[in-house]
Amino acid sequence: MTKTTDPKPNWWVVAGLAVLALAGGTCALWRLPWLLDDHWLKHMDTSQARATTVSGLRTALVALGAGLVAVVGLFYTHQTWQQTRSRDSDQRQLTWEGQVTDRFSKAVEQIASDKPVEQLGGIYALERIMRDSAKDHATIVEVLAAFVREHAPAQYEPRTHGLLSPARQRWQAAAVRVALMLGGHPQPYVHLRPTEPVQAALRVLGRRPQDRDEPFELNLGVTNLGWANLVGAYLQEADLALTHLEGAFLIKADLEGAYLGRAHLEGAHLIQTVLKGADLKGAYLEGALLVEADLTGAHLEKAHLKGAQLAGAELQGADLREAQDLTVEQLVSARPAPSTKLPAHLAEDPRVMARIAAVMEEEQ
Template sequence: MTSARGVALSNRAIALIGVGLLAVGATFTVLLLWQFGDDRPVTKARLEAIKVAGTIVVAAGGLVALWLAARKQRSTELELGRQLAADAANQLDAAERRVTELYTKSADQLGSDKAPVRLAGLYALERVGIGAPDQRATIVNVICAYLRMPHTPPDPGQDAEVFERRQQEVQVRLTAQRILNRHLSTLIDASGTNEHRWQRVHVDLTNADLRGADFAQCDLTDADFSGADLRGARLTSATLAHAKFFRADLRDADLRNAHALRANFFMADLSGANLSGAMLTGAFLDGAVIDPD
């Protein structure tokens, strides 16, 4: 029988090797007794020299054995290290594949013509973002892109089926806004932390229909709301530093205590907007419509 390392020794071969070693040992014993069996001083000196030489040989053999053992241990450690690295790489690849599959499936669900499927896609994207922080910026981009898509509000005068379909779409869009609110919120809990917050993400909601949206106390630094419909939106205590509201419709929006440092409100309509306590230092308000105090 063969093995991966060569031919295995049979019981007969092992026995013959043992007998051969015994024979060699017996032969050397006889030779030593024949050569050094008397009590002459010269014989004793020779025997002593042989003993010293034998000790040196045994010590050298021990050193060789120790060196071989050390090499074997080092080889085992290197192989274990390579195996651990390979396992870690495989686990990382598997995790990335799972994230990619979940992301792809979720994005596909957003294209469904059924509102419940689109809702499931949004929640699935949120789960991906919770488990994969490096995907959060992409997920926010996808959700913002969904909110930027054209949308026709429901009208009670429409056909019942059309009205119901558009009403369901309103719920999907509200869910998308709530996901953004949940992960952009600057609110902290009793422990002084906010584990749900996603940082260093960019919000692009240009021309989006955001009527009545709730972004109170959200970090919207550098966000782009150019051309967006934000009528009646809640931006209370939101961080709007450097945000862009170019030609945005902010009628009746709630901007109380908003931090809008250097925000751009060029040609924005702020009629009826509540700006009480809002910090507008450096804000660009040329052409903006603002109710007189």
């Protein structure tokens, strides 16, 4: 922060003016009565009249001079007060920024710990700093996103060191769902779920202030966030490419403009989720719940939609021309529009055409 110095008055000049004012005032007190009332004073015989005139005029001049001095004093008092207040404000700002820096350093040390409790403390401390200091918002978002990428990377096959195949991921996600349905513990697949610190970081990122400037996209790509709780999360234009979100709870989340290319969303809960303009090319949406989701203008080229539920989903302008396993039943349950881009055999289906007409009639 650049500290500005307030201009200081030239006290020598002020002192000189004060001396001149004093001399002039003395002269005026002595001579002004005669200059103003010389005619009357010379022709009046009563000494009492002379004394009264001189005394009254001098009293008025003294009062006027005192008033002028008071005004000058108030002016310089105000100037001094402003300078003092400015210096105090600058000092408070420097002190506050120093405190924020100390808090930030301590929070980063906590999340770097290998103890989950300390990591949680650091994550929530960063959230507090982010809300208190708009200037540090972008940095904290970057730190928390990096924490998620480091602690929840996409899973790798131990033999091939490659990403788990879609078939393997779908099988594991299905196993978890079955275990939960039966009321059991999803072992040995519980490791698919985020740890508490990772879930906390996601929670903080999902509810971060939305009126701040972020000169970058939130990068959570190639991470393992299966079964994460992202209900109502703010993830506009986030990078979630190749991210594993099997079974994730994205109900009412804001994913407008997000990049979800080849993301794994098998069995994900996308109910009333905003996916306007989202890039879902090649995404795996088998069994996903897209009920009443807003897919306006979304790109679903080569997306896998087998078993996906699209009831009430808005499809205006959505590109489904190369979507895999898309059925008439899915489209009839959704809300397609004339602008929805469909494969030829589905666009010409009488039931689909009738559904489009019904949707248009409802909106009129």
